[in-house]
Amino acid sequence: MSSVRDQEAISRLMMFFKEWDNGNKVTRSQILKNFISFNRGRTVPELEQEFSQGGSLFLARLTTWLRLSYMFGTCLGEILQSVWIFLAAAGSGRYKAEFVEVGGILTLLEILGLKQLNEEHKMEALKILQVLARAGRKYKELICESYGVRAVAECLAKSKMEDTQEQAQVLLELLAHGNPKYQTQVYKGLIALLPCASPKAQHLSLQTIRIVQDIVQKPHPAIVEQLLGTLRSVHMEVQYEALQLIRDLMKTEVRPAVLQGLVTLLRPSQKDGVRTKPQIIEDPAAPQMSEPLPVFIQQAACAKAIGMLARESAELCEEMIRMRVVHHLLFAMGNTGHTESQRQASLALEYFVSMSPVVEEQVRIAIGEKLFRMLIDSAGMLYMKMDSIQVDVLVSNQVNIPGVKEVTE
Template identity: 60%
Template sequence: MTSIKEQAAISRLLSFLQEWDKAGKVKRSHILDSFIEINQGKTAPELEQEFSQGASLFLVRLTTWLRIIYMTGSCLEKLLRSINIFLSAVSSNRYLIEFLEVGGVLTLLEILGLENVKEEDKKESVKLLQVIANSGRKFKELICESYGVRSIAEFLAKSKSEETQEEVQVLLDSLVHGNPKYQNQVYKGLIALLPCASPKAQQLSLQTLRTAQSVVGTIHPSIVDCVLKVLGTMHLEVQYEAIELIKDLLGYDVRWPLLQGLVALLTPPAKETSKLQRKILTDASVLQLTGHLPVFLQQAAAAKAIGVLARRDLAVAEEMLHLHVVHRLMTAMGNMDHSNSQRLASLALQFFVQTFPLVEEHVHQAMGEELYQLFASNAENLYLKMDSIQADILASNKVNIPKALRLCGVSGSNLNLILGPDDPDHLGCVADFERQDDESQE
């Protein structure tokens, strides 16, 4: 026999449920407002007490209505927030299972791809997915098995709200941890995001990739090209994250191709630079970007990255000498069409000149006395004082490759470890090393 108090509580619950069942959209919206205000932050036992041990009866009504109206977007934000109160409550595993059993994950993922749904609604959907992912490994696997990584990554790339994109980053970070079965899938999804058009998505993807890389351990071969291409961005915050990721990647087995790629960016292909056409800006308030600009942005960013990496680790600086970095930095310094390339290449070259005496000797010889004095006195602003003839001198001179390699104690027998057999300078270097080795023996 139930007590009078229990009967009264059950009666109130039935009355509330009947009110919900009969209510229209406006009335239901008011009910949700009241529910959110009263129950925010309550535990599962407290919710059961509020609903006379029948909280699941209201949750099933919420999930049913969600499946009916989610494509229209009506009251969607309030509805998702109400469901979140149930799923995020302490000891809410029962509610979570009930929500998943009716296809809750698929519904939330589908909301992310709907064009007519507001950004705020999608953000609430992401928050619910965070709650589910944080509930344990099997729930992370369920999201991934539902093609969740693709849906979430595509939404991150298309979202126009930085606040929402940051919530997506939290979700992806959760999915990469404690999810050994699908962590590689998340890792690849993050790499696939790097070429997207959204600078904020690129920035967040690069940040999360640093964490994901340490979790996954192994390197995906496409990451080198993707990260190097990101250096063509106009956004300094993206460039910063790319360089930070490059620092981490040097600790893996892509160190050499990564350094090769960075040094190669200092000298853009001739077919790209030949497209250069000087244009007069008709409107000073509008920046008109020409097709070659990303190439020069990459060049400047590569010079910056080379300077950062060389100062950080002398061993890296020595490895870059093997890759003709001094000659290529001088070539970048001669780029009269992009002053930032000149400035950053000058600063990077200044480090090599100050650190390696033989490099200083060669650069001095290659530049000539007047240009070298300009460089030595103010490398950062050299481009302001340099004329076109001096720029051509920089772009046309080459470093003595064998001499620079010998600086690092490299013998001819070890050259194959540095330059591959297909390197255009390989045969010349080998011949020069053999000659110098013979002379030293004599």
């Protein structure tokens, strides 16, 4: 009886493969839809029972069709979901090895870079790569050796769908864990994403850098400039993650560079303060736009970061005073082009004054008793109460903190 049942099972399998091999696109699409519907979440023994111990034969057919048709998108969603069912099944080590041996990783990475494919296809490819990455260091290294970090990072930066971007972030984080040979490559790839045009990509990259920073330990010098550049973003979630990363970097050797960068950016250069308006804005019929320059958004964020760091550490407070932060905060308070810069600078300066009698004395001398009292009484509202003369006093201030080289402009 057993041999009869076996023969019947083999016969059914052969008929199934014959239908697949001779089927057109419509037939194969229906076969895949049925497979996905009935087999999602199954284990390898269950799949093998379904295919009479011939699961690998069907996976090979899927992989072959994937490699032949992925550039055209033919049934691509169904193929990728079916491959995922095989590779995600419990005990699927053999399936994974078979998929990788025929170039499966390269095919998935190429899918990520094809403009003609839709976002859903790329998201499915990322999910399969995640399954492989979770299978261990060997597969992580294979993905990285296939220029996977670059492909995934570019997908994250260029994708228009947040779900796809989030899947790319998950994969990059997986590639950084337990992968000492390539963890630095992942880290550098994330830093390279920070100047990209997508706020969502910036947000996700900053989140992931915070995690990967703990893995690589030593920060790359390039992180300072790129990180401070994200403070120009008008998106609060980007600025929040940037501020959290700045806080984390205070425990590393790039701390002096980050602090110096924050202090310096309180005084935007004249070049940064000039922008060329698009022609449509010059049209008298067009509505007038008064949005702040990115450099002033950055100035406000730097003042906020300085105030945050000063409140968290007396040591950092003293270090920034030696970097002439008081002089630069006074200048930012006189920036009538951006009220948030003025507000954040006033709040930060109020804290420095409260923490240091020397700073209090020198600020009082530099800006005068009346303006000093206004600062102490209502720092957050000071920008609304100043007149043009007081603004000029702030911009042209000369603060001489003992032990700190006097600033001359």
